[in-house]
Amino acid sequence: MRKTIKKLAILGSTGSIGYQTLEVIRLFRDRFEITCLAAGNNIKDFSYQVAEFQPRFTFCSDNTKVKGKDGHLSLEEMSSRPDIDLVIIATTGKTGLQPALAAIQAGKTVAIANKEILVMAGEIITSMATQHKSTILPIDSEHSAVWQCLRGETSEIKRLLLTASGGPFFSHPQSKLTDVTVKQALTHPTWKMGKKVTIDSATLFNKGMEAIEAHWLFNIPYERIEILIHRQSVIHSMVEFIDGSIKAQLSIPDMRLPIQYALFYPERIDNPSLSRIDFNMIRELTLEPVNYDQFPCLKLALEAARKGASYPVALCAADEIAVQLFLENKIKFTDIARIIETVLNLHKPSQCSRLEDILSTDALAREIALKAATEGQ
Template identity: 45%
Template sequence: MIRIAILGSTGSIGRSTLEVVTRHPERFEVVSLAAHRNVELLSEQVQRFRPKRAVLADETCRVADTGGATWRSGMQALIDLASDPEVDVVVNALVGAVGLAPTIACLEAGHRLALANKESLVAGGALVLDAAARGRGSIVPIDSEHSAILQCLAGQPTTAVQRLILTASGGPFRGRNHEEFWHVGPDEALKHPTWDMGVKITIDSATLANKALEVIEAHFLYGLEYNRIQAVVHPQSIVHSFVEFVDGSVLAQLGFPTMELPILYALSYPERIGDATLRTFDPVQASPLTFEEIDQGAFPLYGLGTAAGAAGGAAAAAFNAGNEIAVQAFIQGAIRFPEMADVVSAAIDGTGSGDLSNIHDVIAVDGTARVIATEAASRLGEARMRTNS
């Protein structure tokens, strides 16, 4: 029995993880569940899965005290779930840099981290690796691209790898005339062509900020320099990534788009468990498979993010924080789609660079970048109101 904690159980990845667990009751046991504020859905999940512990990260929320679980609220309670000695695998399916402290706690406790929360690695990658080394914890990625890379590597050392090529669907605005981007609203940006995901990652996929976050994630997970990690647009989302080895051989992992497969693999790794409910692959139905270069002029957040990753430490944390604010401002209608890049640029430029040697440094940079990004978003919104009036 693998004992599992799911942080972010009410979200898209959290709910898919519970679906996977339901189909393999002989292998997986849910020990704890956590959400931010969605007490209604968390209560339903607690009634159904009967975990020992349930947490609402927002300490102002009233806990439900249902389902025989011990309920707590607040950030410390979330961190305690991640380091609980009664857990084998922690699924971090939180959204945003808030996932960093639980990620570090899980790895310091020596657990396996099934990581969906890529923002942890972007905001504090070096600290996350240190925590894993200190506590002997391990990271198995849930992101389909990084799961694909893990599967292609099959134990080969990084020295055998020449290049990683991540695939990107291109999002709903692939190939569109850039001038139209000024007029696309959140509804349109939230219509992803191939994946059904939470709000933040869906907007990140529309801007391609998500692919920059994933390049940084790959850098930390697989230890390759940034100039050996690339991304291409692959609209069908069938090939989840390529690994090129030093002898020129290239391996790829393929499958119809579903997050349940990488989730199952992260939970059972290195074993493979059969699951008859997952759609059988059919190369004819998957055809054609096409690949294109990323249009960096149309999607500047990709270049901004990869450059911030290469600059390291503070710049990557500022990119992540600025992007979280930009997505929120766009969803709320405060800024336009192309202005998200301006907000993120302001956050990176205003925060400075340098290494981050502990979590307090990350929290400080993250906080500064959020303030700068929020001010930049307000200025853009006010400028538009003046122009319109």
């Protein structure tokens, strides 16, 4: 039987998820056509990608330097084009929000790696998706794991068990965290990722965002989402059903697998370039509770999640500013939590049910975060 060719719009092709998406596509060129490709500032790598994949339309920070066969389009125009079958949102921070909403309004299938947009606008994204019959596919490994566990299940979920590696500072003495360097924080024990998500994983803020992401993607209340430390990053998450049975998804930590799962869904594909688990080589698989006092960013993220309304928007904005300042060596690692806490304490909540409300809350929270950063010096 002749396989169909999916037409793709990939936003964020020069990032960690973007590269890995192209790696998978390279192996299955007869199954995909990259119609639209977008990146930010990495013009050099982007021009190689454009030369290789020959997209019809491109977008990058300097459109005079790289051009698709048929020219340029904005991210929103790309994600809502009638001929696109699957939109992959692999940008970081709030960049992917408007393109994702445009895709959803156009009724597209949207694979989301860009978790911040679900944290900031989960309610709008999921309600719009229902309204416009758009399908959202998760790329984040934990959510892909939950999604795979839920496949074929119709009964109620008792609990989602999200696993966290614990990051590079899991056993680090608390008192020494102020001295952590950018290089140390960018050294993740099990995953190789973009800079923002790597710092978010070191503070465990990432896991707080993932709880919010799971809440919206799987329509589950926060009290039924549990986080467990799993140092080996082999169990990517688990689902407990009402009868007490727990399903888990296990694989070698490699983002190409959840990316491939979203690209081919509902098919599973044999990809020889992905390593398999050899249980003779795995000495142990451990699960342990989180010490929330050790990870204030995670605690703050979960508090903001439970408060709801505009809190998650302020949370995301504060973290984006704080992580950027830390990466620029302008603040200490421990200042990240301090800045987020200040922003949340000063935040005046409102209902963020429209995109304009989200954008204005985001802008204000960024201003407060920048002020908090300078005041703390």
